[in-house]
């Protein structure tokens with residue numbers, strides 16, 4: 091059939107004949123009905139009546155009809171006059187956008203299309219493609235899903251669900267590339283204070299709880315453009331897209347500190363941390379990259395942490411200070427490599443017998459051809475950047491080797507006194523390292539006195555540390571308590587401690603000669619220590635008067651500038667020679 | 679709407695604001711998907727939520743977001759391999775606008791669930807036209823304005839568009855007056 095979808099209209103617009111496919115779709119009753127009763131014009135949209143079809147002969151029309159009152163179908167149509175007299179019309183239809191629906195609904199076959207119409211072929215080809223497409227879609231969906239999951243994982247902190255360092259980094263780079271150079275952003279670098287003690291005292295579950303609560307607190311102070319992130323163990327960041335002016339920003343940060351310091355409840359227990367915040371305000375393009383920004387906020391945070399629960403806004407001075415200390419760190423590292431750290435020795439003397447009890451070892455940085463620097467110059471920076479361990483080791487080994495040499499020369503210099511830090515004590519292999527180093531020089535633990543600060547034992551009251559002290563004592567080391575009297579301990583609390591020497595802090599010694607109250611306190615302290623069988627050594631003795639008073643009060647061991655400042659090995663040898671000579675003269 | 683529309687929004691944000699911005703917008707819109715299958719049909723609701731979240735993010739109201747996005751769409755859809763479909767109607771602005779229904783009809787063949795808009799252009803003479811816009815959806819008229827500017831940008835013409843009838847204000851459908859500028 092040439093036109094299976096045609097209708098032929100008479101002069102009144104009634105359907106005279108219709109193609110076989112149309113008759114199948116609409117039934118034979120379509121014949122005789124007015125075309126515009128069966129079909130409605132869809133396009134052109136606002137035309138009505140037969141006349142308007144006559145006005146659009148040969149143009150593309152869209153009509154629609156609802157066979158058997160069911161879902162409407164759209165047809166494409168074109169009208170041409172049947173005869174010269176222009177009375178009848180032939181309207182040829184084709185399936186329009188509803189082709190797919192019709193193929194199934196009316197079980198269309200090739201015979202329902204004009205012989206030269208390729209649509210049914212195209213349709214089946216499309217269908218095949220659609221099926222294949224669906225398969226690929228399924229695969230694509232699955233791949234996308236896993237890609238998304240992987241991406242989410244890589245950009246999300248798994249514990250708290252907020253962003254992680256990588257996503258903060260990405261967002262910072264976006265902000266730095268922001269097209270509006272006037273935009274103002276702020277980065278808060280947040281560190282929880284005392285978080286470790288929550289983990290230690292309440293367990294990791296409680297620690298996690300604290301972290302999650304912190305994340306919630308950050309989220310609560312975020313707008314859509316802002317971003318909270320957890321960028322390390324107990325380190326967070328908050329990125330603000332529209333930074334308010336500085337005063338308000340600082341207030342925001344302080345409010346955040348308050349929110350982060352709220353108690354956290356876990357298993358009927360309540361724990362609490364604090365928070366310090368370093369703040370940086372920046373504009374697009376102002377800083378070269380996100381790493382620099384995070385480093386800058388870290389500088390401000392470092393200053394804030396110095397004060398605990400503080401908020402610090404980054405300043406030029408902070409950057410300068412930081413750069414200075416970075417320079418110092420690399421100088422120190424170089425100095426360690428070049429072995430420029432050396433032991434200085436300060437004698438500890440038993441004035442009753444005139445003998446040398448020992449030498450305290452202190453670290454010095456010997457710059458070739460320049461001054462000798464005391465720890466005041468490098469201790470803080472070296473401790474913060476974990477170089478102090480290396481310096482201590484360098485100084486200690488040199489001191490041990492010097493002691494061994496003196497012993498070989500037959501010099502009697504007593505014990506070497508070394509200062510020990512809390513982190514030394516915490517390190518599990520500290521004892522064995524000491525023993526190995528001593529053995530390497532042919533020395534014994536009994537040659538060494540270890541001095542620890544009162545604060546290590548009492549303020550932190552850490553059982554593990556005290557255990558470690560016992561181990562050291564059992565290994566044969568003598569333990570001395572340094573700076574005694576400056577902390578909260580009293581002599582009575584020392585009963586159970588593995589301590590055999592008390593070093594009385596200089597603050598009790600200086601001015602003793604003129605202050606009667608101090609004299610009484612120091613006197614009582616000495617008497618009690620004696621009763622408990624503790625050895626007492628007074629440090630920081632500078633004047634003869636101080637010495638005489640302490641001797642009168644029963645003290646016999648001293649250290650201080652009155653005798654000698656800390657000096658290098660050569661000088662201490664000379665000093666020892668002179669001391670020995672004087673002693674011989676006195677006794678001779 | 680088909681995922682292609684949401685993908686358009688996503689690409690727009692990625693290009694202009696970056697990947698983290700998009701993540702934050704999705705989070706705000708409560709949308710799990712961070713990417714969309716162009717040929718899969720999604721709830722209209724999702725697209726509206728995205729538009730709102732983009733508005734919140736960029737500080738624009740939803741209408742302006744739609745305008746900007748409409749203008750961007752022509753580039754995006756054209757770049758997605760559909761440009762030849764647009765070109766079928768002819769090279770000029772007017773031909774393209776007249777061909778919009780055919781364009782969406784052709785798209786229906788590959789996106790059978792499409793609920794396309796319908797347009798009709800009325801020539802008022804003097805390079806002035808009325809464009810009638812019919813849609814099953816609400817609130818997208820501002821996008822049409824953007825789209826028209828997008829087409830004009832594509833064909834290298836300049837136009838002036840003003841909406842003169844508003845369905846939101848009770849009119850039967852939205853109508854735009856378009857003037858071709860020399």
Ligand code: HEM
Pocket residue numbers: 679680682683752755756760761763764778781782785789791792793794795812813814815818821822825826829
């Ligand atoms: C090749 C280019 C284009 C493609 C591929 C395309 C495709 C689409 C798609 C997929 C939709 C979503 C509808 C649904 O999923 O139900 C849509 C909607 C829409 N399109 Fe297009 N489109 C194109 C160009 C245009 C242009 C140039 C205009 C200019 C006015 C336009 C006007 C619209 C409007 C207004 C809607 C919203 C639907 C509604 O009003 O209900 N499109 N289009």
